[in-house]
Amino acid sequence: xxxxxxxxxxxxxxxxxxxxxxxxxxxxxxxxxxxxxxxxxxxxxxxxxxxxxxxxxxxxxxxxxxxxxxxxxxxxxxxxxxxxxxxxxxxxxxxxxxxxxxxxxxxxxxxxxxxxxxxxxxxxxxxxxxxxxxxxxxxxxxxxxxxxxxxxxxxxxxxxxxxxxxxxxxxxxxxxxxxxxxxxxxxxxxxxxxxxxxxxxxxxxxxxxxxxxxxxxxxxxxxxxxxxxxxxxxxxxxxxxxxxxxxxxxxxxxxxxxxxxxxxxxxxxxxxxxxxxxxxxxxxxxxxxxxxxxxxxxxxxxxxxxxxxxxxxxxxxxxxxxxxxxxxxxxxxxxxxxxxxxxxxxxxxxxxxxxxxxxxxxxxxxx
Numbered sequence: 001x002x003x004x005x006x007x008x009x010x011x012x013x014x015x016x017x018x019x020x021x022x023x024x025x026x027x028x029x030x031x032x033x034x035x036x037x038x039x040x041x042x043x044x045x046x047x048x049x050x051x052x053x054x055x056x057x058x059x060x061x062x063x064x065x066x067x068x069x070x071x072x073x074x075x076x077x078x079x080x081x082x083x084x085x086x087x088x089x090x091x092x093x094x095x096x097x098x099x100x101x102x103x104x105x106x107x108x109x110x111x112x113x114x115x116x117x118x119x120x121x122x123x124x125x126x127x128x129x130x131x132x133x134x135x136x137x138x139x140x141x142x143x144x145x146x147x148x149x150x151x152x153x154x155x156x157x158x159x160x161x162x163x164x165x166x167x168x169x170x171x172x173x174x175x176x177x178x179x180x181x182x183x184x185x186x187x188x189x190x191x192x193x194x195x196x197x198x199x200x201x202x203x204x205x206x207x208x209x210x211x212x213x214x215x216x217x218x219x220x221x222x223x224x225x226x227x228x229x230x231x232x233x234x235x236x237x238x239x240x241x242x243x244x245x246x247x248x249x250x251x252x253x254x255x256x257x258x259x260x261x262x263x264x265x266x267x268x269x270x271x272x273x274x275x276x277x278x279x280x281x282x283x284x285x286x287x288x289x290x291x292x293x294x295x296x297x298x299x300x301x302x303x304x305x306x307x308x309x310x311x312x313x314x315x316x317x318x319x320x321x322x323x324x325x326x327x328x329x330x331x332x333x334x335x336x337x338x339x340x341x342x343x344x345x346x347x348x349x350x351x352x353x354x355x356x357x358x359x360x361x362x363x364x365x366x367x
Contacts, residue, residue: 011132020088028136030082032131032133040349045110049300063088066099164230169208179201180364186207187209187258187262201361226260234271241266243263256344278323281295281346281349296328306325345357
């Protein structure tokens, strides 16, 4: 479908951008954020951690290689609320693609806007901080659209993991021949994380977000994995308590992104909402244990309070983000539990951090 219809992007502070409608014609609101990755848009859109957000893609062309089902989807459907880009391509070059991104968005009921100066928009968000926004191709009056924007809830204090989590437990991997049974808490799990676990000999049972610890233990797992996901970790006391019980069980535990924040909360360390978050494929992180650096894929709007890790009796910081010195990894001194704020599975992104899955496998072997 050729883009000819006008669309309006309105930010919470009143800043407006006009462009052309893409995807479904309609109205959609959420927290605006930007991703600086130059590839992997389909993996981004299907990542449950983006639930409730409008994603600004900073790379200049979006849609140019189309959409490939299954192999490049991180969940069963698109999770973003809307998309903003500069140049949107109706045509795609990859012969293995199933169809265009436009058709993908239409099928998924996703509203978007193109022909926006994304560089200027990102500079604005970086300066003013993350805020709610709304896209519409049916309401083009700014005052009227602002009234709709006021109905969009703030991400701070919002619990979303139970919305995107599986409703029933399911298994990944082959039980016969697997070395360990790993209980996976699904707070918004990505398929590529499960793939990395099963490739290392883990037979995974994926549990709904609000599954009690006692029910998880009935399966008799050898270890626990705490997944990524959307929303405010401080609003997930049910998950914090579950993670605390898992740590105290003494079994190996590994957390990624939201799982990292939940391990911190379970250890008595608070989290906070960041000014504009980290989302991209080239964030430098230093491993304080080895002294080595790695280029990482990141997607988070909350962070662990670094001040509270200083002199903590049971928590050691293992990784830091070299851009802003935020906490990028921790481990418990008294239990075999560790976590990182970034995404070692990548998808999209570099594979520098795959070793963390190997370390978890080594912990399971040692246990």
